[in-house]
Amino acid sequence: MEGLAEKKRAILESTLELVQEHGFHGTPMSLVAKKAGVAAGTIYHYFESKDKLLCELFGYVRRQVSAVVEREDCSTTPYQECFFNLWFGLYAYYTDNLYVLRFFEQFTNSPYSGYSNQEQDELHRQLHRFFERGIQEGHLRNLSPRILGILAHGNVISTVKVEAMGRVKLQEDELKQIPQILWDGMRSR
Missing domain, CATH: 1.10.357.10 (Tetracycline Repressor, domain 2)
Incomplete structure (x- = not known):
């Protein structure tokens, strides 16, 4: 369970940094996944949409x-x-x-x-x-x-x-x- 919490935290922290650099619209989920070091599908395990993620x-x-x-x-x-x-x-x-x-x-x-x-x-x-x-x-x-x-x-x-x-x-x-x-x-x- 700890690994799952770490992945979610990595996604949140990566999104925070990317939004700073690119804004909301310039931060696609694929870029978040890449920065967080997770598969794109993993993000959707935690967040059903980019809106929910933000x-x-x-x-x-x-x-x-x-x-x-x-x-x-x-x-x-x-x-x-x-x-x-x-x-x-x-x-x-x-x-x-x-x-x-x-x-x-x-x-x-x-x-x-x-x-x-x-x-x-x-x-x-x-x-x-x-x-x-x-x-x-x-x-x-x-x-x-x-x-x-x-x-x-x-x-x-x-x-x-x-x-x-x-x-x-x-x-x-x-x-x-x-x-x-x-x-x-x-x-x-």
């Missing part, structure tokens, strides 16, 4: 982002420290996985954008709970936890994108200022 890939990468949020949201750590750990955890994940950001952008600007799944909702729930906790404990202003989650997550994504495009090369002290400014705007007075 939708499942979306869930696959969203679960990875959710794992970062889960890891950094620690109730035994002071909230402010958790906030910065979460910001830098997401920053490190996206920096190390630029394909994911580009895939998300293509996916959300495609006909697949109406696709809704549990993993997408779970990420939003996790961020909502994290920011709701900060409000309840008196660390954050009494604002919508959903808005705070969007603001923080969007801030991380924008920072990574600007750096990845080569528009700005942030020094370590400059990078630390970004979540600090975010924290200062969100924290209760």
